[in-house]
Amino acid sequence: MKKYLTLENGDVFVGEACGDLAAEIDGELVFTTSMTGYQETLTDPSYENQIITFTYPLIGNYGISLGTNQSDSVKAAAVVVREMTDQVFHYQSVMSLDAFLKQAKVPGISGIDTRQLTKIIRQYGTMKASLTNQPINQTSVEAQSKPSFVKSATLSVTDDKDVEHVVVVDFGVKDNIVKSLQRPGVDVTVVTPDSTFEDIENLHPTGILLSNGPGDPQDYSAFLPTIQKLQDNYPLMGICLGHQLLALANGAKTYKMTFGHRGINHPVKNLMTQDVFITSQNHGYAVDIDSVKPTPLEVTAVEVNDKTCEGLRYPGRPIFSVQYHPEAAPGPHDATKLFDDFIDLMHVNGGVH
Numbered sequence: 234m235k236k237y238l239t240l241e242n243g244d245v246f247v248g249e250a251c252g253d254l255a256a257e258i259d260g261e262l263v264f265t266t267s268m269t270g271y272q273e274t275l276t277d278p279s280y281e282n283q284i285i286t287f288t289y290p291l292i293g294n295y296g297i298s299l300g301t302n303q304s305d306s307v308k309a310a311a312v313v314v315r316e317m318t319d320q321v322f323h324y325q326s327v328m329s330l331d332a333f334l335k336q337a338k339v340p341g342i343s344g345i346d347t348r349q350l351t352k353i354i355r356q357y358g359t360m361k362a363s364l365t366n367q368p369i370n371q372t373s374v375e376a377q378s379k380p381s382f383v384k385s386a387t388l389s390v391t392d393d394k395d396v397e398h399v400v401v402v403d404f405g406v407k408d409n410i411v412k413s414l415q416r417p418g419v420d421v422t423v424v425t426p427d428s429t430f431e432d433i434e435n436l437h438p439t440g441i442l443l444s445n446g447p448g449d450p451q452d453y454s455a456f457l458p459t460i461q462k463l464q465d466n467y468p469l470m471g472i473c474l475g476h477q478l479l480a481l482a483n484g485a486k487t488y489k490m491t492f493g494h495r496g497i498n499h500p501v502k503n504l505m506t507q508d509v510f511i512t513s514q515n516h517g518y519a520v521d522i523d524s525v526k527p528t529p530l531e532v533t534a535v536e537v538n539d540k541t542c543e544g545l546r547y548p549g550r551p552i553f554s555v556q557y558h559p560e561a562a563p564g565p566h567d568a569t570k571l572f573d574d575f576i577d578l579m580h581v582n583g584g585v586h
């Protein structure tokens with residue numbers, strides 16, 4: 234069965250339908266260069282409303298395994314691949330990627346020249362696109378990743394004074410961020426982003442983590458006053474969207490990048506130590522590095538290739554953020570130490586019980 238991928242600039246790609254055959258979808262067309270980790274990528278809530286092109290030419294060969302999802306279901310809108318195989322070779326695999334997409338009612342298109350498509354996205358930038366069963370003249374919809382503020386349950390609450398207690402503000406958190414924090418002596422509570430400062434204060438946190446999430450950080454302006462109060466009272470760590478929101482809450486600016494960073498081998502230079510490490514990334518917006526200067530924040534890291542802002546800290550306070558994903562799901566583990574650093578900061582700070 235044929236499927237049509239129509240881009241905002243008028244280009245049309247014709248391929249074979251995979252995943253949910255009937256479904257038609259509009260979304261924001263992006264590409265990721267990750268060679269592995271398709272299951273984590275597809276279930277990462279940051280990809281909501283996005284059509285993901287995998288530049289790696291063969292996707293699906295190790296299947297789908299239990300415990301690998303980063304949220305309760307597939308969050309990406311659709312999948313574009315060169316080849317999707319259902320010949321699965323992995324002892325933990327429980328189903329093929331195609332079956333996984335069908336179950337989630339998410340459509341895909343295969344047989345696409347993803348190298349050519351990626352070159353177009355790199356030149357024109359991230360675009361709207363439609364995936365349809367019949368040819369169409371042009372994409373008609375306003376398709377942009379928007380925050381949806383999914384409600385999440387509070388996972389655990391403690392009031393033990395010997396235990397650090399991280400409250401994660403969930404803008405679309407990946408499971409591996411929560412797992413990366415969980416360890417003996419640390420409790421984690423996940424709260425919805427519409428929680429007030431008082432709601433969070435009542436949980437007696439010793440630290441706050443602002444999570445990753447979908448869409449344009451400027452759409453989250455309603456949360457900035459809460460972040461301002463949180464940063465005055467608690468150690469704080471921001472990841473990806475959380476990093477962008479920390480910047481906005483302190484008066485810096487964000488902007489939409491031409492085609493973003495999505496992949497698992499983005500080199501980042503720590504400006505304090507000059508160390509370079511390889512990171513997992515998934516973002517289409519960035520903090521304007523020049524806008525940080527007049528704020529109380531300081532830039533701590535940059536992407537080596539394009540020199541965009543990758544890290545911030547608040548000198549004199551136990552507050553820092555990173556644009557990349559230290560929880561590495563998928564991706565290299567170079568930066569997982571940041572979770573230890575955050576917990577150490579809470580120990581040193583003594584929290585605010």
Ligand SMILES: NC(=O)CC[C@H](N)C(=O)O
Pocket residue numbers: 279444445446447448449450472473474475515516517518519
């Ligand atoms: N992974 C994320 O948190 C992404 C943040 C934001 N939605 C962006 O695309 O820049």
